[in-house]
Amino acid sequence: MRISKGCGRCRHRHIRCVIPTGASTCTPCLRLGRACHLDPRFQFKPVHHVYQTNDGAPSRFKLDWDKEQVWVDVSHPVTFVLETKDGTAGDEGSALEQYNSSVLEQILHGRSGWTQGIHSENSYQAHAPTPIYKNRSRQDSINSPLSLLSDDEFTLTRREASLMRYFIQKLAPWADVCDIHSHFSTEVPRRALENKMVLQAILALSARHDAILANDSDWEASAYHGQCLQLLIAAIDQAETNCDENMLITVVILRIYEELENRTDQKFHLLGSNRLVNLITSSASSGGLAEAVSWQFLRQAIYASVVQYQPLQLDMQNYERSSMFHRDDDAACANRIIYYCARILQMCCEAPDYIVGQDTWRQISDSVKEWNQTKSTTWQPIRYQESSVAAGRPFPEVWMISPPAVVGMQYYHSACIFLTLSESQSVGITDYERARARRLKEKTIADHLVVVIGLSLSNESVENAYFMASHLLHRFGYCLRNVVEQEGSLQFLTQVEKVLGWRTSWMMRELEHQWAELAAFDSWNP
Structure with missing residues (x-):
């Protein structure tokens, strides 16, 4: 056991940390007006071996855990809560729950007095975790502290x-x-x-993604996120008279922040964005920034529906009035097929067992076919090479001209997958025909899936294309039965994590388990 010397900030800056007797803040931090994070006075040092005298001779004894050692079973990820002086806890999660379930719910239903309790002593604003800031170098740590910009001095630090x-x-x-x-x-x-x-919101998102790629702690991102939440709650307090675009922008950016932790995504900002988009009914058709933000959120809602089986609760009529249905540019064309994909997902979740009525299914299917037939000729690949598992090429090569064309074609194949999944079967078919139809559906899904992955790999500069390919692979990767396709999929997910910082290791483990289990079933002998 050793005595810890100095706060984290002083150690990082390599300066002497002077702590007056009984003080909770060191002198350098007090002088600079910065938060001081003092470690516990005593820290335990792991001991791997000891020296003892045995029959008069010194001996080195190695310490090892016994195989029967009892460990504490932790079934869920551990979270650390910073307690206040009165012992109450104020963590980020409770603030998000409060902001999502209480505040926006009240806005949506227009209730009076809904601000009551938002700033109570147990709220996030009253007990926000003290920020811990991680700087990149000594020079940055001196010149670039995290700042709360004042009204009369709106200046970014170097880090910001x-x-x-x-x-x-x-x-x-x-x-x-x-x-x-x-x-x-x-x-x-x-x-x-x-x-x-x-x-x-921007600083929080950038800091978190930067930390993920660098495999560093995201304390800096959490600090920005907490400050953003305080400002957002204050803005929501005035939402009945001031529900503007900035709130929508903020919540959608925070949703991207939330999506980066895709393994433990709690979807707080997804629900908040959903309610704001529905509240600001003209946002998806108002043109300009609000419309762009609303279409970005539609893609976020599709992600949650595909991967997390979340029903789409958006009012899709808001999007039907959008200018995207009256323009001919590539972006508008892509957004139209994104809309159709969202409508299919919405219908699938509303119908029992994901089976849609024939008339409804045929209507939306015809819309998707018409979109594919009438899309611009510039959406044709400038190079196309079919996949060949025999040649070790599991995915097709599809070079597209524009980023919207890449993403648009991915959503087209996604729409086809969900149309296939929701197609009703004929009445009175035999058990064999039902089993055969199931296998045909899986093959059709696999065919569309390899094209979506091929579009991503063939247009690597369009980083957004990695997302939909990852989502579909996570949901329908079990349909890939060929070993070459399976290995290629794992290589693709590895590349996604390297390029985007989108954690995919857990997806890879799940897919490997699914493939092994299905292979065992296929080779089963009585």
Whole structure:
């Protein structure tokens, strides 16, 4: 056991940490007005061996855990809660639950007095976790602390400017893939320089993605996220008279932040975005930034429906009035098939056992076919090579001209998959015919799935295309029966995690288990 010396900030800056007797903050942090994070005075050091005297001779004894050692069983991920002086806990999760289930619910139904309790002593704003900031270098740590910008001094620190640029160059193109005006890369950063809430959302998202790629702690991102939540709750307090675009922008960006933790996605911001989009009924058809943000959220809702089996609760009539149905550019064409895909998912979840009535199914199926037949000739691949498992090429090569065409074709094949899944069977068929129909459905799904993955791999600069391929592979990867396709899928998921920071290791383990189990069933002998 050793005595810990100095707070984390002083150790990072390599300066002397002076802690007055009885003080809870060191002198350097107090002088700079920064939060001081003192470690517990005593820290335990792991001991792997000891020296003892045996018959007068010193001997080295190695310490090993016995195989029968009892360990504490932790069935869920461990979360750390910072307690306040009175012992009450104020964590990020409770704030999100409060913001989602209480505040937005009240807005949606227009109840009076719904702000009561938002700032109670157990709320996040009253007991927000003290931010811990991780800087990249000593110079950055001196010149680039995390700042809460004041009304009269709206200046970014060097770290904040780096995170803003990171958002513009790396993350905003994901949302702009079907937006001809690239609002997330242009207008959203401008809004951030005028609105603290939007800025904190951007900084939180950039910091989290940066930490994931660097395999670092995301304390910095959590601090930005907590500050953004405080501003968002304050904005929601005035939502009955001031429910503006900035709230919608913020919640949609926070949803991307939430999606990055796809293994334990709690979907707080998904529900919040859903309610705001439905509340601001003109957002999907108002043009400009609000419309672009609404279409981005539609893709987020599709993701949750595909991967997490969440029903689409959006009012799709808002999207039907959009300008996307009256324009001929590639972005509008892509958004139309995204809309059809969302409608199919919405119908599938509403129908029992994912079977849709024949008339309804035929109507939406005809819309998808018409879209495919009338799409621009520029959507034809400039190069196409079929897949060949015999040649070790599990996915086709499909070079497209524009990013919207890549994503649009992925959603077309996704729509075909869900149409196949929801198609009703004929009445009175035999058990064999039912089993045969099931196998045919799985083969059709697999054929569309390999094309979606091929579109992603063939157009690697369109990073957004990695997402839908990953979602479908997670949901329908079991349909891939060929070993070459399975190995190619695992290589693809490895590349996704490397490029996007989208954690896929757990998906790979699940797919390997599914393939092994199905292979055992297929080879079963009585």
